[in-house]
Amino acid sequence: MKYKISANVIRRLPRYLRRMTMLERQEVEKVSSTELGERMGLTASQIRQDFNCFGGFGQQGYGYNVKQLREDIGGILGLDRTLSAIVIGAGNLGRALIANFHFSSYGFCLEAAFDTDPALIGTSVNGTAILNGASLEAYLTENHVDVAVLTMPKGFAAEIARLLVRRGVRGIWNFTGTDIDADLGDTVVEDVHLSDSLLTLGYYLRGVS
């Protein structure tokens, strides 16, 4: 079934999950597709369509049970199946992610970080050891890693991506701000483009000035 669902629907699932988590924290028990749409800038029919892709979660005229919906969406996203992750590049951005990003809340276990800076190798951030970048290939040979988080300078992106693919890493979370110029086979790359977000903000500010 998964393969029939459009990428746009998939991309909305994390947003639904966030919204449900928030509603649950506010002790809201039920929510209608209309209310949900208003809060999220989507139409009620869009929301019903999205949920129908997964068999539908609600009862007509009753609305959705918030807790149940949060659990169901979490299940679809597979939060119960933990994936292993490593961070490559323990500079400011890498350390910020290691220290503050709750990998475990999203079904990931952060197992190690790598850097080539002798001042960082052997230290740890928030319990995550920073290992020698030179040992990355050996590490991947001995350990199963699902996802590599790329937070090193972009000049190394293609070379490291090739190494990752060769060693069976199936997912790359790419913060280098560059498109990875390498044959990645079946490895899935998720690029983080912070500039898209800032440009959108800028558009709205310039429009009203």
Add this chain to the structure above:
Amino acid sequence: MKYKISANVIRRLPRYLRRMTMLERQEVEKVSSTELGERMGLTASQIRQDFNCFGGFGQQGYGYNVKQLREDIGGILGLDRTLSAIVIGAGNLGRALIANFHFSSYGFCLEAAFDTDPALIGTSVNGTAILNGASLEAYLTENHVDVAVLTMPKGFAAEIARLLVRRGVRGIWNFTGTDIDADLGDTVVEDVHLSDSLLTLGYYLRGVS
């Protein structure tokens, strides 16, 4: 005209801009809506519709001139009108953005950063001075700031947002990972939710495992 364009179209503009910048770098001169759609996972008709919102950029059967399109989209996004920005919170994430994010490429001038850590106050990162967080309100009284980048701990988000709104800051780029719980009037908030991106990656990896 701007107010009639849907948020979804606006959000695609930065992606078009990135794609055009990349094609230009590869010395591609023309691109059809079909080619563009294939590269971006959109349909050709979707792309033509998007561009028609702005009066259309191409000639039927000829394709789009890459350089011209890049300039036109940059113009719509208002890259020629520089907005001023400050970073609030010069921890790892704040410093990573100050050091590596090219604010100027996106029409922003980064003017200062603020932190409350005595070890950071008075230092600078990549030419941007880190000022005392206690002087933020005074700074905003004396300087016009369009956008504040929130990279401090989320516990301070509501309090600082209220101060920003009171002092006329019209845009907030929110990295705190929390929805800002304050009355923000007309101030535009752009939340960065890194977890959405990782959850999407996780979905695809779990689906094929």
